[in-house]
Amino acid sequence: MENSQNIVSALLPFVVLILIFYFFIIRPQRNQQKKHKEMIDTLAKGDKIVTTGGLVCEVIKSEEGFFTVRLNDETTARIVKDYIAYKIEDNIQK
Secondary structure (H helix, E strand, O other), X not given: OHHHHHHHHHHHHHHHHHHHHHHHHXXXXXXXXXXXXXXXXXXXXXXXXXXXXXXXXXXXXXXXXXXXXXXXXXXXXXXXXXXXXXXXXXXXXX
16 A cells, blocks of 8 residues: 555656646647648648748649649749748738
8 A cells, every 4th residue: 555655656747847848848849740731731823922932922823732823923842841931921020
């Protein structure tokens, strides 16, 4: 009986630490990833985006794993969906 109480009291700090990590680190990160994926899935022609490299582009066409984007009047490129940082209209503060 006393032995099981020692085990519980020894494991209690680890359980508390795991719960803290879950609620303050893992759970918010999952929510952020979910919102980012939803944003990428809803991008359409004409949306302005910023890539992780800092390029400001306009979406021309959405493909399976890529976006065809316009960098300026003459230049188009294909960007992997994983490298989209954010949609410009979502981050404008008024």
